[in-house]
Amino acid sequence: MEIVISVAAKVAEYLVAPIIHPFTYCCTYKTNLEKLKNELEKLKIARASVEYKVEDSRNKGYGIQQHVEEWLISVDNVINEVETLIEDKEKSNSRCLKGLCPNLKTRYQLSKKAEREVNAVVGLHEKGRFDGVSFRTVPEETWLKSTQGFMHFESRKSTLKEILNALSNRNFNMIGVYGMGGIGKTTLVKEVGRQAKENNLFEKVISSHVSQTPQIKNIQGEIAEKIGLELAEQSHETVRAGRLLERLKRETKILIILDDIWGSLDLEAIGIPLADDNGGCKVLLTARSQDVLSCKMDCQQNFFVDVLNEKEAWSLFKKMTGDCIENGELKSVATEIVKECAGLPIAIVPVARALRNKRLSEWKDALLEFRRPSLRNFTGTTQVAYKSIELSYNHLNGEELKKTFLLIGYTFFSCVEDLLYYGMGLGLFQNINTLEEARDRAHTLVDKLKNSCLLLDGETSEWFSMHDVVRDVARSIASRDQHVFAVENEVVPLTSWPDKDTLKVCTAISLKNSNISEPPQGFECPQLKFLCIGCHASLRIPDKFFSGMIGLRVLDFTQMHLLALPSSLGLLQSLQTLSLDDCQLGDIAIIGDLMKLEILTL
Structure with missing residues (x-):
């Protein structure tokens, strides 16, 4: 059942x-x-x-x-x-x-x-x-993807080829390129890096700008970011160097370009592997002096970059101005101007841009300016470069653009955001009603200066750079015409301040990364509108420091230790922009007394 x-x-x-x-x-x-x-x-x-x-x-x-x-x-x-x-x-x-x-x-x-x-x-x-x-991605250097800005002159082709051959040589780990300021060293080594990467000599090519007084931490950070390594900002330089060294030793083929070396640079202190322990790392340096490369950096081979010959100089000038200079009387004037530029790219390019599409009378006047004796004693490069850059400045259209050029020159910043903050505070922008309008104007002014070849492109549209020769001219003009006192990266403590009479007419003081021992007593600057102090060391600001500069419109303190802001800060009733970036701050309640303050950045 x-x-x-x-x-x-x-x-x-x-x-x-x-x-x-x-x-x-x-x-x-x-x-x-x-x-x-x-x-x-x-x-x-x-x-x-x-x-x-x-x-x-x-x-x-x-x-x-x-x-x-x-x-x-x-x-x-x-x-x-x-x-x-x-x-x-x-x-x-x-x-x-x-x-x-x-x-x-x-x-x-x-x-x-x-x-x-x-x-x-x-x-x-x-x-x-x-x-x-x-x-996290590690994007390539933007210049590695473009040949823009490099012209294949015959005099540079052989040098470029020789540098690439030296980089291919296993016995060479450190190579140098030297020549006067504005000669085109940076452009050349970037093209070397681009071709070296394209030809698979290296898997990675990165660059870092060193400058006259190297900031080791900044160089470490720039290199680390470009290889995808995170370094703790608060770590000591030696700790950061150790981490960077370990990481670079793991690279099989990497080229590091250190641009604009002025003296001995301790690669080990940065974290770059040395010649006898370098693995796949090679270093390419640029400097203005062969002695720096040979004696202070022990480069194994150095290459000299000379001025352009007459044919090359004319070719570059024509590229910047167009075919119009081939016509009639203009060609003869243009030919003389090119001769005055003495084969210097830093002189040829901005002058060509300044005179493009101008009347014959302006070309003749420019030639006259070149041949007129200089009233100032420039140092650091040839007088030709300074004259040509000042000529380009004189041909900028409008006071707003000229003031922007000088402001960027003496403040040493390289970001549109900083131009926005400073420009708003100083009332630089004309007929502006909103912050958005001011931001658009700042971008427009930067683009115009780039088009005039007085500024260089940065990594993004928000960033830019200024050649140090151009910056020297900007500072010189600002000192002469606007009574600006500007110092950057002083090795010794800044003790030599302008005398009292000079301070009374001074409109701007910009001290960037300077070792300031002590500000002067009785700081009387009734005309001062802009004050920027960037100081790594602890600097005591006297309580009555601002009492002699009550017309101040922009105040920028960077990397300072301020347990309390000076009580005299409350006297700055015209202050529009206050920046306290990277500062260690205590009591800041007095900021509430600044009734006209529009921009505060912390």
């Missing part, structure tokens, strides 16, 4: 269940579809959350994990399928037998498919619980 019942049960399982099961789908199709809708909404919310994280990461310059991108594609495909299925639900309402009975076949198919899709949606939702969606 038990055997009969068991057999009957099996018969029911194999015969009755396949008949009942489809009816179950027909009865639950609404429930299955409703569940599918709910799970779909949850998946859409999860997708939106991941897409937000992805967009935020991309805006920050990060790369997106491949499995995250694949998940988003799968989600989009599933959502499209499910939405199509839900739209087809309407078909389930169709009836058969002349409207007397629901279409069970359609309901069965939709319900079964809905159940299957629910499982797929839930599974995708679970896979979308990512710990992180992005990874």
Whole structure:
């Protein structure tokens, strides 16, 4: 009897269940579809959350994990399928037998498919619980992707080829390039780096600008960022050097370009592997003096960059001005101007840009300016470069643009944001009503100076740089015409301040990275509108420091230790911009007394 019942049960399982099961789908199709809708909404919310994280990461310059991108594609495909299925639900309402009975076949198919899709949606939702969606990328130097700015002059081709050959030589680890300021050393070594990377001599090529007084921490940070290494800002230089050294030793083929060396530079203190322990790291230096490269840096081979010959100088000048200079009398004047530029690219390029599309009379006047004896005794490079840059400055269109050029020159900043803050504080921008309008104007002014070849491109549109020869001219003009006192990167403590009579007419004081021992007593500067002090050491500011400069409009303290702001700060009722970036601050309540303050950056 038990055997009969068991057999009957099996018969029911194999015969009755396949008949009942489809009816179950027909009865639950609404429930299955409703569940599918709910799970779909949850998946859409999860997708939106991941897409937000992805967009935020991309805006920050990060790369997106491949499995995250694949998940988003799968989600989009599933959502499209499910939405199509839900739209087809309407078909389930169709009836058969002349409207007397629901279409069970359609309901069965939709319900079964809905159940299957629910499982797929839930599974995708679970896979979308990512710990992180992005990874840090290390973008290449922008100049490695472009040949813009480099002209293949015959006199430079052989030098470029010789430098590349030296870099290919296993016995050479440190190579130097030297020549006078503005001769084109930076442009040449960047082209060397670009071709070396293109020819697979190196897997990575990075550069760092050193300057007259090297800031080791800044150089370390720049190199580390370009190889994807994170260095703790608060760590001591020796600790940072150790981490950088370990990381660079793991590189198989890397070229580091250190631009603008002025004296002995301790590579070990930076964290760059030395010649006898360098692995795959090679160093290419530029300097104005062969002695710096040979005697102070022990370069194994050095290459000299000379001025352009007459044919090359004319070719460069013509590229900047266009074919118009080939016409009639203008050509003879242009030829004489090119001769006055003495083969210096730093002189040829800005002069050509300044005179492009100008009348013949302006060309003649420019030639006269070149031949007129200089009233000032410039040092550091040839007088030709200074004359040509000042000529370009004189041809800038409008006082707003001229003042912007001088401001960038004596403040040493290289960011549009700083120009915005300083320019707003000084009332530099004309006919401006909103901060957004001022930001647009700042970008426009920077672009105009770039077009005049008085500024160079930075890594992004927010950044720029100024050649040190151009900056010297800007500071000289600002000192002469605006009574500006500007000092950057002084090695010895700044003790020689201007005399009292000079301070009384001084309109701006800019001290960047200077070792200031003590500000002078009785600081009387009634005409002072701009004061910037960037000081790594602890500097005590007297309580009555600001009492002699109550017309101040912009005050910038950087990297200073200020337990309390001087009480005389409250006297600065014309102050528009106050910057206290990277400062250690105590009581700052007195800022509340600055009733006209518009911009505060902390």
